[in-house]
Amino acid sequence: MNGPSHRLVQVPPGVQCFVGAEARRRRRIEETVVSAFEGWDYEEIIPPLFDYADVFASPGLAARTYSFVGRDGSLLALRPDFTSLLAKIAAGRLADRPAPIRLYYSGEVLRYEPPKAGRQSELFQMGLEHLGGPRAPADAEILAVAGECLESLGITGWVLALGHVGAFHGLVRALGLPQTVADLVSERVEAKDAEGVRAALSAHGASGEVAEALVGLSALAGDRGALAEGARALACCPDAARAVAELREVADALEVAGLGGHVAIDLGEVRGLDYYTGLVFRVYAPGLGFEVGGGGRYDTLLARFGRPMPAVGFMLGLDRLALLLERQQALPPGEAVAADRVDGEALGAALAVARETRASGRRVRFDAGAKEAR
Amino acid sequence: MSLTVALSKGKLLAGAEALFRRARLPFPEDPGRRLVVALDGLRFLFVKDMDVPTYVEYGVADCGVAGRDVLLETGSDVYEPLDLLFGRCRLVVARPRGEAADTRSSTLRVATKYARVTSAHFLERGVSVEVVRLAGSVELAPGLGLSDCIVDVVETGRTLEENGLVVVEEVASSSARLVVNRASFHARREEVGRLVDTLSGARS
Numbered sequence: 160m161n162g163p164s165h166r167l168v169q170v171p172p173g174v175q176c177f178v179g180a181e182a183r184r185r186r187r188i189e190e191t192v193v194s195a196f197e198g199w200d201y202e203e204i205i206p207p208l209f210d211y212a213d214v215f216a217s218p219g220l221a222a223r224t225y226s227f228v229g230r231d232g233s234l235l236a237l238r239p240d241f242t243s244l245l246a247k248i249a250a251g252r253l254a255d256r257p258a259p260i261r262l263y264y265s266g267e268v269l270r271y272e273p274p275k276a277g278r279q280s281e282l283f284q285m286g287l288e289h290l291g292g293p294r295a296p297a298d299a300e301i302l303a304v305a306g307e308c309l310e311s312l313g314i315t316g317w318v319l320a321l322g323h324v325g326a327f328h329g330l331v332r333a334l335g336l337p338q339t340v341a342d343l344v345s346e347r348v349e350a351k352d353a354e355g356v357r358a359a360l361s362a363h364g365a366s367g368e369v370a371e372a373l374v375g376l377s378a379l380a381g382d383r384g385a386l387a388e389g390a391r392a393l394a395c396c397p398d399a400a401r402a403v404a405e406l407r408e409v410a411d412a413l414e415v416a417g418l419g420g421h422v423a424i425d426l427g428e429v430r431g432l433d434y435y436t437g438l439v440f441r442v443y444a445p446g447l448g449f450e451v452g453g454g455g456r457y458d459t460l461l462a463r464f465g466r467p468m469p470a471v472g473f474m475l476g477l478d479r480l481a482l483l484l485e486r487q488q489a490l491p492p493g494e495a496v497a498a499d500r501v502d503g504e505a506l507g508a509a510l511a512v513a514r515e516t517r518a519s520g521r522r523v524r525f526d527a528g529a530k531e532a533r
Numbered sequence: 534m535s536l537t538v539a540l541s542k543g544k545l546l547a548g549a550e551a552l553f554r555r556a557r558l559p560f561p562e563d564p565g566r567r568l569v570v571a572l573d574g575l576r577f578l579f580v581k582d583m584d585v586p587t588y589v590e591y592g593v594a595d596c597g598v599a600g601r602d603v604l605l606e607t608g609s610d611v612y613e614p615l616d617l618l619f620g621r622c623r624l625v626v627a628r629p630r631g632e633a634a635d636t637r638s639s640t641l642r643v644a645t646k647y648a649r650v651t652s653a654h655f656l657e658r659g660v661s662v663e664v665v666r667l668a669g670s671v672e673l674a675p676g677l678g679l680s681d682c683i684v685d686v687v688e689t690g691r692t693l694e695e696n697g698l699v700v701v702e703e704v705a706s707s708s709a710r711l712v713v714n715r716a717s718f719h720a721r722r723e724e725v726g727r728l729v730d731t732l733s734g735a736r737s
Contacts, residue, residue: 351718448593
């Protein structure tokens with residue numbers, strides 16, 4: 160085949176390109192989300208595109224980071240997420256700022272994703288972090304902000320599925336499970352495969368009340384009734400029971416504030432265990448088979464950067480929001496306002512007219528000399 | 534909007550039909566060549582067995598019936614709330630009868646449909662393998678010199694026997710599972726919950 164090589168025509172797998180209406184729609188989604196963040200008094204932060212690789216050294220992330228060697232020999236990495244960067248900046252540049260610190264971001268992250276349909280390496284994320292605030296109020300606040308984002312985008316049927324990793328951690332600690340067994344069990348809890356959890360525990364010789372509570376953990380999902388049920392089922396383990404009580408405090412607040420219809424409980428939500436320390440949540444809506452975003456509490460991350468303080472945050476994926484809005488037929492309009500056409504033989508005069516049109520705030524299509532070009 | 538159920542036309546179809554009938558849920562009489570059948574508030578998709586988890590993971594189907602063997606291979610991010618207790622089989626390593634096991638230290642060639650499971654299994658044992666990926670009739674591979682052994686599912690073991698193979702190791706046991714899309718589980722909680730409960734009560 161002749162013609163330019165495919166490298167000069169296609170973009171590599173995992174990255175995308177948006178033009179015109181599509182780009183405009185994405186920008187409108189971003190503006191809506193960002194205005195909710197601003198409305199709750201979060202400050203924008205524009206962090207660097209790359210930083211030292213050590214910043215992103217969490218076990219789950221390190222393997223998916225695009226890293227490269229800088230001119231001075233230091234190992235650098237393209238940001239695979241914003242949270243570690245913001246934690247570093249809050250602990251460093253903003254060290255003198257009193258807590259709580261409310262920050263938001265909007266931009267691309269880059270992660271290596273194994274080739275699989277629909278997985279992108281370049282993801283546009285919009286999110287916020289609430290650093291150093293009191294637990295329940297901060298948790299409730301960020302969930303309310305997430306709700307406002309979804310509401311103002313016109314998404315229907317959205318659900319915040321709330322969990323608390325303390326339930327799982329508490330049970331695993333009480334049973335004294337070694338890491339390999341805990342990993343296997345968490346994978347089965349995540350799949351809501353209660354029998355699989357039972358098999359993994361009995362292979363390890365774990366039994367009794369606490370083991371049974373762990374087997375039943377993934378079934379503690381549904382409406383707020385799952386919290387009452389969870390309080391009963393996990394009463395045998397004080398740490399797990401405390402987690403349920405913390406979650407209940409937040410869920411109660413959301414109920415009173417009128418968000419109850421959007422709350423689902425899922426105590427079997429145990430993703431990102433090496434990172435989250437309390438509340439975890441994911442955002443789902445009818446029309447999309449996977450979450451559009453999520454977040455949680457990470458009270459130990461800031462200590463890595465020398466300013467120990469509790470923190471909670473969430474992010475929404477722009478690509479997923481756009482896909483969801485398309486499926487729900489609620490995409491913001493992508494058309495531009497019509498432009499005034501300005502032409503004429505005399506270039507200078509035409510340009511003057513165009514400038515006047517712009518000064519009056521209208522959109523201009525400058526077509527002077529269009530005839531000659533043809 | 535009705536719930537969409539992904540089913541395979543393969544070996545789990547009869548078991549799935551029996552289960553749905555016991556549960557007094559609609560089930561297509563004879564889908565024939567149709568791949569999508571809507572029936573009394575449920576919509577059925579008939580797809581390849583290895584594709585069921587993918588349809589459910591992406592939310593094209595709200596739930597589906599898939600073998601644990603297939604779930605292990607695809608590694609799909611779906612909920613598996615119910616063991617449906619049919620379609621039981623074992624995923625095993627088998628090699629030609631009479632051949633001494635592990636006499637070679639060089640790379641072992643393994644023919645299989647389950648490339649991911651196979652790689653993970655031997656990696657765990659510190660055995661280096663070359664996986665020969667096949668789409669079917671895997672039992673033929675060792676006899677024809679394509680591989681040293683195979684990883685495949687067995688129910689009765691007769692096919693292995695007829696091809697001069699013996700089981701040397703079990704990799705995993707499998708049965709049919711109800712799989713549920715994560716978003717459907719939460720965003721369509723009531724409908725999905727009803728279906729799970731109904732099927733749970735109808736298991737034999």
